[in-house]
Amino acid sequence: MRTSMRAQVLTTAFLFVVAVYILLPVWWLVVSATKSGGDLFDTPGLWFGDLNLAGNVERVMSQDGGLYPRWLLNTLIYSGGGALGATLLAAMAGYALAKYPFRGRGAVFAVIMGAVLVPAPLITLPLYLLESRLGLLNTMWGVLLPCMVSPFGVYLARAYAEAAVPDTLLEAGRIDGAGELRIFFTVGIRLMAPALVTLFLFQFVAIWNNFFLPMMVLNDQALWPITLGLVKWHGIRTGFLRDAVVTGALISIIPVILAFVSLQRFWKADLAAGSVKM
């Protein structure tokens, strides 16, 4: 299709304006992370002052006895462990729902679909009350275990298993005498692998972004993820931690951006598969 020069310039200009809007806070964050606390007020917000990045990074890392690196590590544990667990559990459940015509399958699936519509934050308060009974409050497991429950993940895994795992292959495995678990871990999970990477990524980011659950569950600063820690630092009214918050915020988004850019091909194609089926 041929398009006029004018249409090309106009649409590209429109995309450019939106891109400026999106990048503006990121640019401010990058610039501000290089400034000393005083320069945040005294220099133009969108351009560099005296470079103080190293000093800021050192301050973030050593503030309050080195809490920040601890938070970074915790966030990695919550996101990595939680996403790994959620992906594996969802893959197994989705596979079972797609490939075994057991009795009550429809009912199980209906319950899980119903759960997709229940907003997680709304069950966080009762979850907190329940965890206090189970003795899970203020433990890493108190955050990790709930993060491993992803009804939407099961829904996606079921769709992927239906699309990607042919019944004939499973039959062949059974004829060869392989057990069901072995068939799943050698055939099923491999065929579902690209989709499972997507699922892992989405869950990873969801947990990385999570703030509400850890805020409820964790009292001990040493167990906090970055989001919780930075919000607490930020909320100190005197603002004496301001430069640490800014630099800490910048450092906290780098790992996820790297993960996304390097695993780009996974989130494109499979998100499509998921959304078309909805």
Place this chain on the structure above:
Amino acid sequence: MTNRAALIFLLPFGALFVVFFVLPIGYAINESLYKLKRSGLGFGTPERVFSGLANYAAVFGNGTFLAGVRRLLLFGIVQVPIMLGLALVLALVLDGHAARFKRFFRLVYFLPYAVPGVIAAIVWSFLYTPEISPFGLDLLGGGVVLWSIGNIVTWTWTGFNMLVIYAALQAIPKELCEAASMDGASAWRIAWSIKIPMVRSSLILTGVFSIIGTLQLFNEPTVLNGVTTAVSKSYTPLMWSLQVALDNNDYALGSAIAIVLALLAGALSFLFLRLSAWLTRRGVM
């Protein structure tokens, strides 16, 4: 045999699902039906007595709750259409032929998805503070702060919604648009009469997610609560439920608020689905 295998595969998810999803819901429902009664002067351990739907009546009769819900409705009516409209336009432009550097733009728009909501809120809160902001405006005052929150949500979620719609656009057979183009249809006409109707299910999906997301608004106002007095600790119903439960130790009322919110989210999503089905039947969309 297959029953047993299916059970084994379902068990790990099922067990955690029951403990960390079903049980809390049951617990909240149960909790919300009781009230703590203090004896006489309020000394001694309070007694827990069945109170039926009294907590629910208390929720709906509470000015804080109603103010919070009104705030969210106003927020949703304005912010959700702006965000989804922008997402749709961006997706259509990126799917079309006119614009350049599309790959780059797509990546940029999706960038906020990698930024945790509270981090985005922290960064924007600096940009809203007059002494620091490069714009020199006070965007934290009582009159504008709701829209400042709306801006943070729009910034964070437009790209994600755009990608969902974009993925659906990419799945439309190219021949369809080419045929329409040969018949003389303009790009506008193709977008309006072919593309938008064909991505309807994605639009509905993003619509439902946005409605649910609006009702559970929490992160952004909580962050702004730390930097401005215009956002109270009971600014949204979810924030209020926490204040009630944790600061006042009234778990029953807090649970009732959470349940009312969940039901409200379900009801609004259902209404929205019915409305879109109705519009479809009328041939509007």
